[in-house]
Amino acid sequence: xxxxxxxxxxxxxxxxxxxxxxxxxxxxxxxxxxxxxxxxxxxxxxxxxxxxxxxxxxxxxxxxxxxxxxxxxxxxxxxxxxxxxxxxxxxxxxxxxxxxxxxxxxxxxxxxxxxxxxxxxxxxxxxxxxxxxxxxxxxxxxxxxxxxxxxxxxxxxxxxxxxxxxxxxxxxxxxxxxxxxxxxxxxxxxxxxxxxxxxxxxxxxxxxxxxxxxxxxxxxxxxxxxxxxxxxxxxxxxxxxxxxx
Amino acid sequence: xxxxxxxxxxxxxxxxxxxxxxxxxxxxxxxxxxxxxxxxxxxxxxxxxxxxxxxxxxxxxxxxxxxxxxxxxxxxxxxxxxxxxxxxxxxxxxxxxxxxxxxxxxxxxxxxxxxxxxxxxxxxxxxxxxxxxxxxxxxxxxxxxxxxxxxxxxxxxxxxxxxxxxxxxxxxxxxxxxxxxxxxxxxxxxxxxxxxxxxxxxxxxxxxxxxxxxxxxxxxxxxxxxxxxxxxxxxxxxxxxxxxx
Amino acid sequence: xxxxxxxxxxxxxxxxxxxxxxxxxxxxxxxxxxxxxxxxxxxxxxxxxxxxxxxxxxxxxxxxxxxxxxxxxxxxxxxxxxxxxxxxxxxxxxxxxxxxxxxxxxxxxxxxxxxxxxxxxxxxxxxxxxxxxxxxxxxxxxxxxxxxxxxxxxxxxxxxxxxxxxxxxxxxxxxxxxxxxxxxxxxxxxxxxxxxxxxxxxxxxxxxxxxxxxxxxxxxxxxxxxxxxxxxxxxxxxxxxxxxx
Amino acid sequence: xxxxxxxxxxxxxxxxxxxxxxxxxxxxxxxxxxxxxxxxxxxxxxxxxxxxxxxxxxxxxxxxxxxxxxxxxxxxxxxxxxxxxxxxxxxxxxxxxxxxxxxxxxxxxxxxxxxxxxxxxxxxxxxxxxxxxxxxxxxxxxxxxxxxxxxxxxxxxxxxxxxxxxxxxxxxxxxxxxxxxxxxxxxxxxxxxxxxxxxxxxxxxxxxxxxxxxxxxxxxxxxxxxxxxxxxxxxxxxxxxxxxx
Numbered sequence: 020x021x022x023x024x025x026x027x028x029x030x031x032x033x034x035x036x037x038x039x040x041x042x043x044x045x046x047x048x049x050x051x052x053x054x055x056x057x058x059x060x061x062x063x064x065x066x067x068x069x070x071x072x073x074x075x076x077x078x079x080x081x082x083x084x085x086x087x088x089x090x091x092x093x094x095x096x097x098x099x100x101x102x103x104x105x106x107x108x109x110x111x112x113x114x115x116x117x118x119x120x121x122x123x124x125x126x127x128x129x130x131x132x133x134x135x136x137x138x139x140x141x142x143x144x145x146x147x148x149x150x151x152x153x154x155x156x157x158x159x160x161x162x163x164x165x166x167x168x169x170x171x172x173x174x175x176x177x178x179x180x181x182x183x184x185x186x187x188x189x190x191x192x193x194x195x196x197x198x199x200x201x202x203x204x205x206x207x208x209x210x211x212x213x214x215x216x217x218x219x220x221x222x223x224x225x226x227x228x229x230x231x232x233x234x235x236x237x238x239x240x241x242x243x244x245x246x247x248x249x250x251x252x253x254x255x256x257x258x259x260x261x262x263x264x
Numbered sequence: 265x266x267x268x269x270x271x272x273x274x275x276x277x278x279x280x281x282x283x284x285x286x287x288x289x290x291x292x293x294x295x296x297x298x299x300x301x302x303x304x305x306x307x308x309x310x311x312x313x314x315x316x317x318x319x320x321x322x323x324x325x326x327x328x329x330x331x332x333x334x335x336x337x338x339x340x341x342x343x344x345x346x347x348x349x350x351x352x353x354x355x356x357x358x359x360x361x362x363x364x365x366x367x368x369x370x371x372x373x374x375x376x377x378x379x380x381x382x383x384x385x386x387x388x389x390x391x392x393x394x395x396x397x398x399x400x401x402x403x404x405x406x407x408x409x410x411x412x413x414x415x416x417x418x419x420x421x422x423x424x425x426x427x428x429x430x431x432x433x434x435x436x437x438x439x440x441x442x443x444x445x446x447x448x449x450x451x452x453x454x455x456x457x458x459x460x461x462x463x464x465x466x467x468x469x470x471x472x473x474x475x476x477x478x479x480x481x482x483x484x485x486x487x488x489x490x491x492x493x494x495x496x497x498x499x500x501x502x503x504x505x506x507x508x509x
Numbered sequence: 510x511x512x513x514x515x516x517x518x519x520x521x522x523x524x525x526x527x528x529x530x531x532x533x534x535x536x537x538x539x540x541x542x543x544x545x546x547x548x549x550x551x552x553x554x555x556x557x558x559x560x561x562x563x564x565x566x567x568x569x570x571x572x573x574x575x576x577x578x579x580x581x582x583x584x585x586x587x588x589x590x591x592x593x594x595x596x597x598x599x600x601x602x603x604x605x606x607x608x609x610x611x612x613x614x615x616x617x618x619x620x621x622x623x624x625x626x627x628x629x630x631x632x633x634x635x636x637x638x639x640x641x642x643x644x645x646x647x648x649x650x651x652x653x654x655x656x657x658x659x660x661x662x663x664x665x666x667x668x669x670x671x672x673x674x675x676x677x678x679x680x681x682x683x684x685x686x687x688x689x690x691x692x693x694x695x696x697x698x699x700x701x702x703x704x705x706x707x708x709x710x711x712x713x714x715x716x717x718x719x720x721x722x723x724x725x726x727x728x729x730x731x732x733x734x735x736x737x738x739x740x741x742x743x744x745x746x747x748x749x750x751x752x753x754x
Numbered sequence: 755x756x757x758x759x760x761x762x763x764x765x766x767x768x769x770x771x772x773x774x775x776x777x778x779x780x781x782x783x784x785x786x787x788x789x790x791x792x793x794x795x796x797x798x799x800x801x802x803x804x805x806x807x808x809x810x811x812x813x814x815x816x817x818x819x820x821x822x823x824x825x826x827x828x829x830x831x832x833x834x835x836x837x838x839x840x841x842x843x844x845x846x847x848x849x850x851x852x853x854x855x856x857x858x859x860x861x862x863x864x865x866x867x868x869x870x871x872x873x874x875x876x877x878x879x880x881x882x883x884x885x886x887x888x889x890x891x892x893x894x895x896x897x898x899x900x901x902x903x904x905x906x907x908x909x910x911x912x913x914x915x916x917x918x919x920x921x922x923x924x925x926x927x928x929x930x931x932x933x934x935x936x937x938x939x940x941x942x943x944x945x946x947x948x949x950x951x952x953x954x955x956x957x958x959x960x961x962x963x964x965x966x967x968x969x970x971x972x973x974x975x976x977x978x979x980x981x982x983x984x985x986x987x988x989x990x991x992x993x994x995x996x997x998x999x
Contacts, residue, residue: 076344244701
């Protein structure tokens, strides 16, 4: 549940009986709020909070981060590039902090499944905690495995999403793991990585190969008029995708 | 099912016994292919086709269009802005050609529901056909209604998505129709519309108000090197969103 | 002369006999360097400096700033939009910190002339000092005058450049002051200002009306590859222009 | 002189006595207009034309083109990057159609000089005609020479501007040809070229190394409101620059 006091002050936690540790708040006991419906207002530590069912963006904003996360604009477009929706079976590598894992789990829903690989146990641990906190533990299987050397071991996948530094090393294995008509999508920061990825997608016979980037520009609506914001994130990553046919 | 010959030559249809009309191909009888599994190869009219389970992008690309459609980058981000996922109850206005309807239906899945409003019966008809062709008819209710004057009549919505020329006229009604914690998101081409929408969102007490645009830049990976494509769509629309708290 | 120790440590001053005040360095005596040619290396306060003839960017970087300045990309394009080159007679309002004044003076050269208006004496003072320090004092006439109410009083101009909050109020006067074939160009941060400026340009009969913005994206070439920089200035201002025919 | 009937119908030519060939108009005799002042209105072939002193943009728009030309936004920024102004001595390679040559000549004015190299005589011929037509013949020396193999032979340059496919092959020679404090600037379409150029700039000891691109977005001010134009040029080229110190 999201306990929300204001846009900048909210806590995402599981309401349960007895004391629990809440980051930044120490040990707290929220037993009194268990069973309250979404929408209810409660008083906690002298302040009024609204109980809300958390949205995907609430969950992403409350992630513990150990790594740079894929931004929402890119994550949402990766879903589209990779044809991911309710019921999809998806492999992801690496797990990172679990931000993309969470977005994948949200998209595949109860009838889908996400296999999240990482060779670094400390990242898997963070990702697992984040995914569990978001309530998606049942939809995700975490696997400690270096897919660049050992490949993807899960067959009949609808999509493979790669957010790692050498995606080209995994593309052949991804091709084998995909169903016919399935997609692979990658996310990499440099043009050198993009170039090598696209060349490998083509040489492996992937079709519908695409590569692109998305720029997000916030708008400022103020008393002096409307204009783009002065601050902007100039770059996040390049997206590429292909389909096994 | 998608009958796919190549990236640029594919047909999206429902495989069924007996003759049927397929746009651009006249009356055809595909009875022989009924029951074939996804992935099978078939010969039709002298050419080899692959049967594939259609992805969301296949569906969007095969839409009959009567109106300009929301682009995938924008549609995907609207989902995020409006917190839409499996199980969401969403209202949309207007229906247009049903492109966004289809993306909403895909995202909410079998446990969700989309209410699609349009005051123009001819658009509703096209949207309905597109949504039915995509296999989402059970998830969508179409309603002929001018929401600017008559409001949204469906209560307890998780999200309201507005793709019409005067979204500000619908925001008060959207606020009433939303659950606490629900979101409204809008899509408009001009800054004037954006400005008026954001001002109205604020005056109605919506929180977490955001406004932005996304620019999509394709990359070209060729023998001479890698560079952004020379052609680019310079503008699609501005997105805005807010949350009822 | 530019005394340059490194990319981030340089001083722009006029080499002359006797003590002088140099900002950030107190009173110094550089008599020993007078007469040294560009390219010479000198020792000052224990460090080695190279004497260089200052470029336009050196001058812009060493400006004292009292106001936000027009960025180089925009200033350079304003020159193009307004058809400014060697020999042009140009009026500018407001003077601001004199950054654009300096760029205009650099472009019109010894055979041209810049008339720089501002209604705020304290800005005119800063602009005058900056322009003098850059060695362009002979090319520029500063005038304390509110052009929005009193108009531009200099006739037969090749170009008028407006960097003020209500450019539309000056366009009629600019039209009168221009020669046939002359240009007006404006620089404003909001859409609302741009819209009103363009509408006024059209209603006054200006032709070749254009409006645009420029986005500058730095590239990062590093050991890990090449990519756009993460930091970016999301917006500076909108440019508009028209021609009197 | 520019004979201008409307924004889209104008002719750039030298008014002189006797018949002359004007592209698209055959042989014409404009003797009657010789001596008319800028601003005068004349009747030619049944239509009214205004005589105007041509601006830089008039000249660029009336170029005969044999090659893709550097766009104005990029050309103007190259001037800034390379510190070019009245009096500068500049080398350029290659000449291409002479578009950049013309912009360089315009910027250096009567006291400057442009040396324009190309190894292809047919391009030099076009460039020479364009520069002569624009009235800048006295400021430019054309040289048939492959600077990649034979180097730049002109010493004491303030700036070297490279618009060719392998700029890195010319950077050492450019370094030798520059005065201390002089600049080199390059323009290339791919990331790969940019990367190699920047690496070479650094290994040769150039300082103040920069690399960037400019995106130009036109704005549409119409009766329905203001918005960015739908059409946009997605890419022109990457700019890089460095300074010899």
